[in-house]
Amino acid sequence: MPDLLESLRGRLIVSCQAYPGEPMRDPHTMTRVAQAAVDGGAAAIRAQGIEDLTSIVAAVDVPVIGLWKDGDADVYITPTLEHALAVAATGAHIVAIDGTGQARPDGRTLEQTIEALHQQSTALVMTDCSTLEEGVAAASYGADLVGTTLAGYTSYTAKTSGPDLALVTALVDALDVPVICEGRVHSPAQAAQAIDAGAFAVVVGTAITHPSTITGWFEHAVRGAAGAGGRE
Numbered sequence: 001m002p003d004l005l006e007s008l009r010g011r012l013i014v015s016c017q018a019y020p021g022e023p024m025r026d027p028h029t030m031t032r033v034a035q036a037a038v039d040g041g042a043a044a045i046r047a048q049g050i051e052d053l054t055s056i057v058a059a060v061d062v063p064v065i066g067l068w069k070d071g072d073a074d075v076y077i078t079p080t081l082e083h084a085l086a087v088a089a090t091g092a093h094i095v096a097i098d099g100t101g102q103a104r105p106d107g108r109t110l111e112q113t114i115e116a117l118h119q120q121s122t123a124l125v126m127t128d129c130s131t132l133e134e135g136v137a138a139a140s141y142g143a144d145l146v147g148t149t150l151a152g153y154t155s156y157t158a159k160t161s162g163p164d165l166a167l168v169t170a171l172v173d174a175l176d177v178p179v180i181c182e183g184r185v186h187s188p189a190q191a192a193q194a195i196d197a198g199a200f201a202v203v204v205g206t207a208i209t210h211p212s213t214i215t216g217w218f219e220h221a222v223r224g225a226a227g228a229g230g231r232e
């Protein structure tokens, strides 16, 4: 296994992303967030968009998993080979791409995309999958890592309230490549459960780097307690 992957074994990866129109959607801000995550012990950073990636790769000394969300089709995570090569050109060590079997905007299959990406860059390829079958297919096409990123986000998968640990277990049983638990890991306990389920590493995004959502969780709890009367 490449040293780069070995450095992620049993570790936390922090996803630093702000969404279109949000106050933190700014490469400088995301770079500071990424640096803070590294200070806290993140073994790698996952980030989105060419500008954010260029800035973050230069600023942190841990591996970076890069992606480019684009378009409003079903396949939006690094949807084409062109997007993937642009991500690799930022210096991202791992390129995350959609790992489903859904039609891709450039007409290439997942297999063709992984093969071309491996031929044309030195980056490792992480496939963001939503089912066991997709993970098995992606690994057979040469994916270097398989993530549960899209579980609950495709039209044919249900959203579990926390991370999809059953999918993690099934993928770990079926695959030889590292399985990354990603998606809805909202607490340290859930992150530990993912490792217990066999995940090679765990990606946490929202619960660490998305203050509006985290604020909403607390606001909801406070409002609920107040609505119940507080201390009588």
Ligand SMILES: CC(=O)N[C@H](C=O)[C@@H](O)[C@H](O)[C@H](O)COP(=O)(O)O
Binding pocket: 015, 017, 067, 149, 150, 153, 182, 183, 184, 185, 203, 204, 205, 206, 207
């Ligand atoms: C489905 C999709 O587009 N996921 C994206 C993939 O990069 C991000 O929006 C998520 O924040 C990331 O996967 C981490 O997950 P969570 O924020 O739940 O910890």
